[in-house]
Amino acid sequence: xxxxxxxxxxxxxxxxxxxxxxxxxxxxxxxxxxxxxxxxxxxxxxxxxxxxxxxxxxxxxxxxxxxxxxxxxxxxxxxxxxxxxxxxxxxxxxxxxxxxxxxxxxxxxxxxxxxxxxxxxxxxxxxxxxxxxxxxxxxxxxxxxxxxxxxxxxxxxxxxxxxxxxxxxxxxxxxxxxxxxxxxxxxxxxxxxxxxxxxxxxxxxxxxxxxxxxxxxxxxxxxxxxxxxxxxxxxxxxxxxxxxxxxxxxxxxxxxxxxxxxxxxxxxxxxxxxxxxxxxxxxxxxxxxxxxxxxxxxxxxxxxxxxxxxxxxxxxxxxxxxxxxxxxxxxxxxxxxxxxxxxxxxxxxxxxxxxxxxxxxxxxxxxxxxxxxxxxxxxxxxxxxxxxxxxxxxxxxxxxxxxxxxxxxxxxxxxxxxxxxxxxxxxxxxxxxxxxxxxxxxxxxxxxxxxxxxxxxxxxxxxxxxxxxxxxxxxxxxxxxxxxxxxxxxxxxxxxxxxxxxxxxxxxxxxxxxxxxxxxxxxxxxxxxxxxxxxxxxxxxxxxxxxxxxxxxxxxxxxxxxxxxxxxxxxxxxxxxxxxxxxxxxx
Ligand code: GLC
Numbered sequence: 043x044x045x046x047x048x049x050x051x052x053x054x055x056x057x058x059x060x061x062x063x064x065x066x067x068x069x070x071x072x073x074x075x076x077x078x079x080x081x082x083x084x085x086x087x088x089x090x091x092x093x094x095x096x097x098x099x100x101x102x103x104x105x106x107x108x109x110x111x112x113x114x115x116x117x118x119x120x121x122x123x124x125x126x127x128x129x130x131x132x133x134x135x136x137x138x139x140x141x142x143x144x145x146x147x148x149x150x151x152x153x154x155x156x157x158x159x160x161x162x163x164x165x166x167x168x169x170x171x172x173x174x175x176x177x178x179x180x181x182x183x184x185x186x187x188x189x190x191x192x193x194x195x196x197x198x199x200x201x202x203x204x205x206x207x208x209x210x211x212x213x214x215x216x217x218x219x220x221x222x223x224x225x226x227x228x229x230x231x232x233x234x235x236x237x238x239x240x241x242x243x244x245x246x247x248x249x250x251x252x253x254x255x256x257x258x259x260x261x262x263x264x265x266x267x268x269x270x271x272x273x274x275x276x277x278x279x280x281x282x283x284x285x286x287x288x289x290x291x292x293x294x295x296x297x298x299x300x301x302x303x304x305x306x307x308x309x310x311x312x313x314x315x316x317x318x319x320x321x322x323x324x325x326x327x328x329x330x331x332x333x334x335x336x337x338x339x340x341x342x343x344x345x346x347x348x349x350x351x352x353x354x355x356x357x358x359x360x361x362x363x364x365x366x367x368x369x370x371x372x373x374x375x376x377x378x379x380x381x382x383x384x385x386x387x388x389x390x391x392x393x394x395x396x397x398x399x400x401x402x403x404x405x406x407x408x409x410x411x412x413x414x415x416x417x418x419x420x421x422x423x424x425x426x427x428x429x430x431x432x433x434x435x436x437x438x439x440x441x442x443x444x445x446x447x448x449x450x451x452x453x454x455x456x457x458x459x460x461x462x463x464x465x466x467x468x469x470x471x472x473x474x475x476x477x478x479x480x481x482x483x484x485x486x487x488x489x490x491x492x493x494x495x496x497x498x499x500x501x502x503x504x505x506x507x508x509x510x511x512x513x514x515x516x517x518x519x520x521x522x523x524x525x526x527x528x529x530x531x532x533x534x535x536x537x538x539x540x541x542x543x544x545x546x547x548x549x550x551x552x553x554x555x556x557x558x559x560x561x562x563x564x565x566x567x568x569x570x571x572x573x574x575x576x577x578x579x580x581x582x583x584x585x586x587x588x589x590x591x592x593x594x595x596x597x598x599x600x601x602x603x604x605x606x607x608x609x610x611x612x613x614x615x616x617x618x619x620x621x622x623x624x625x626x627x628x629x
Contacts, residue, residue, distance in 0.1 A: 129536030179285030236313030298322035365404035406444030
């Protein structure tokens with residue numbers, strides 16, 4: 043598994059420290075919370091991204107149009123009708139720029155071109171134009187922390203110590219280095235992908251810094267020329283009509299100028315290194331200056347461009363900082379919620395309450411799967427009721443107030459399909475950490491369009507990653523015919539988000555806040571109210587939904603979505619079947 047920052051720290055120190063008792067939401071959200079107050083407090087605005095559903099798409103794996111076993115831009119264009127029909131408003135495409143492909147596109151050798159593997163710039167322009175016709179916006183991946191070692195900037199930088207681009211990257215002498223001895227790496231900083239973050243360069247006899255793979259040298263964000271060049275990248279894509287950026291690994295931009303060693307944590311990681319807290323290489327305050335700068339650049343363009351950040355902040359306070367004073371990022375991805383990793387009503391309630399009440403009044407951004415994380419079907423499933431749980435998670439993601447971000451195939455119940463043998467692994471961390479760390483191939487397998495052997499993704503025998511055997515059951519074609527499929531649950535919920543004012547614009551207020559099994563909340567505009575009740579346990583739960591406590595009147599429920607189907611005839615008194623999810627109007 044690819045660990046997030048909070049997961050690493052939590053796992054390492056869990057055994058040693060007692061976790062602080064979490065504040066009772068019931069206490070925090072006093073019973074005097076009125077609808078009027080909640081509506082007043084909620085951040086609103088006309089910007090498109092407040093009401094959008096974002097869909098992350100891994101271009102290698104979505105649709106192959108030229109039958110080389112790898113997805114491409116024309117393939118994506120050919121599936122825009124599918125996305126439109128599903129109810130998607132924006133797609134975030136992970137990097138499709140020229141790249142040696144060590145980190146499958148996250149090692150970029152040219153920021154302002156399209157990798158021929160995926161097509162041409164004309165294909166890209168066509169994709170933007172066709173998407174626009176269907177009201178779908180395109181969000182690009184902005185990989186800001188590092189380039190590929192094959193980028194011409196780095197090739198120049200490493201060519202000599204006095205090259206004008208030397209200082210575009212982070213170079214340092216070794217500890218105890220002499221004219222003949224390279225000494226030791228400058229300090230103990232570690233790569234996220236294992237081992238030292240310093241790589242010796244024989245030609246110019248210095249170490250360069252790489253937070254990720256050796257082939258991904260970090261840009262030096264203390265150099266104004268780097269700012270200028272990277273701002274130019276934003277301009278380039280904005281002028282081609284994109285709607286914003288997802289900013290990669292943004293908390294990693296700066297390192298401690300004093301080069302202090304990072305503190306060790308107990309235990310070892312999958313690569314055999316001592317666990318470490320990235321105290322001096324992560325989340326330095328200067329990150330926020332860069333975010334403000336990025337925002338200024340994109341805000342020159344019309345259409346309310348959006349910025350999404352990947353920064354797996356360890357708590358809501360750190361996450362909140364990403365909003366700045368409404369002058370940084372509009373949608374910081376909420377890794378706390380994504381990583382709950384257990385069906386726990388109290389935990390979800392606490393985290394949703396925290397983000398809903400963030401002090402910046404920022405818009406929440408939820409997701410449960412992405413290209414770095416095992417898919418939610420496996421992480422939240424109990425092995426027996428995974429399909430039912432997948433629908434419950436869909437309800438949580440698509441009815442909560444905020445901007446949901448889906449990952450391709452989650453609408454089908456695609457599961458993680460790890461390589462069976464180390465020889466088959468693509469992702470380098472899977473080779474280095476096998477078998478503890480199998481890499482991220484498992485969550486990047488081809489989209490499952492139909493039940494044919496190649497799943498409608500390609501016609502070649504051997505696509506870049508194998509088609510999961512489960513694709514014969516979990517695929518678009520088969521599931522669209524089954525009214526009770528995961529796919530049809532998503533479709534229905536996505537449509538409700540658009541058509542029901544309470545789900546579109548309503549404030550969110552928790553109810554039954556002490557229930558340990560059922561997470562329930564009301565979305566309300568004042569005029570219209572919808573209750574969402576999620577039984578996160580494998581047992582039936584009797585519950586009296588207490589919407590009166592927050593001032594909502596009404597005695598009857600009119601279900602809009604229910605899985606499984608069960609009786610709601612007795613109004614606020616319900617018996618929820620195991621893992622049931624209900625969305626109902628209060629009338
Ligand atoms: C981000 C990406 C991940 C990549 C890393 C280095 O975490 O999501 O896929 O490997 O950055 O670019």
